[in-house]
Amino acid sequence: MKKIKYIFFAVITATILSCADNSTEPELVLSNESLAGNYDIAVLDSDIETSTIVANIPVTVANASLVGDTFQVDVVINADGTFTAGGQYRVVSTITPVGTPPINETEIIIVEPSSGSYILNSLQNTVTFTSQDAGLLEGTFNIIVFNETTFTLNQQIEETLGDLTLKINVNLSLERK
Numbered sequence: 001m002k003k004i005k006y007i008f009f010a011v012i013t014a015t016i017l018s019c020a021d022n023s024t025e026p027e028l029v030l031s032n033e034s035l036a037g038n039y040d041i042a043v044l045d046s047d048i049e050t051s052t053i054v055a056n057i058p059v060t061v062a063n064a065s066l067v068g069d070t071f072q073v074d075v076v077i078n079a080d081g082t083f084t085a086g087g088q089y090r091v092v093s094t095i096t097p098v099g100t101p102p103i104n105e106t107e108i109i110i111v112e113p114s115s116g117s118y119i120l121n122s123l124q125n126t127v128t129f130t131s132q133d134a135g136l137l138e139g140t141f142n143i144i145v146f147n148e149t150t151f152t153l154n155q156q157i158e159e160t161l162g163d164l165t166l167k168i169n170v171n172l173s174l175e176r177k
Helices: 001-018
Strands: 037-054 057-077 082-097 101-123 125-131 139-146 148-162 164-176
Touching: 037 082, 037 125, 037 148, 057 101, 139 164
Parallel strands: none
Antiparallel strands: 037 057, 037 164, 057 082, 082 101, 101 125, 125 139, 139 148, 148 164
16 A cells, blocks of 8 residues: 555656646847837946055945936837937935945936947847947946846946046846837
8 A cells, every 4th residue: 555655646746747837938039130129227226336556455435326216218229230318317326435424315317318329249148339428328238138028237347537446337127118
């Protein structure tokens, strides 16, 4: 009788495990045609670390966090390698100079209608945006997520302003309308 219980248990377990969803959706190939569409911004945030060199040692002098919300920005990406973006959104920034309390500010950012071009690199999973007015979309972004509804990007920039070095990390997520 014990053998029948084990066999019965094994058959039920095998049946449950074999009922897993084996269907696979075709992968969305990253191309100008599959990227083309109208998008809303869902996420826009950035972190900035500002440092300087003291006695040949990098020293952080401030950190900043900027988080966007209340997006009313239209982003249109065309299959011909061009894009347009314009609208407005709110950004809440927290700047924390070393040794002092954080400074919080809220500001409405107006993105003047701008246009430009983009180049996809599907081998490196990047997209490079170029615009004449250095608007919202500018520079090379790593593509983190790309599917039928979401296009999530990350950009890491290091800039030098005089004696200061800024390490900027930007996250941008677009959702297809």
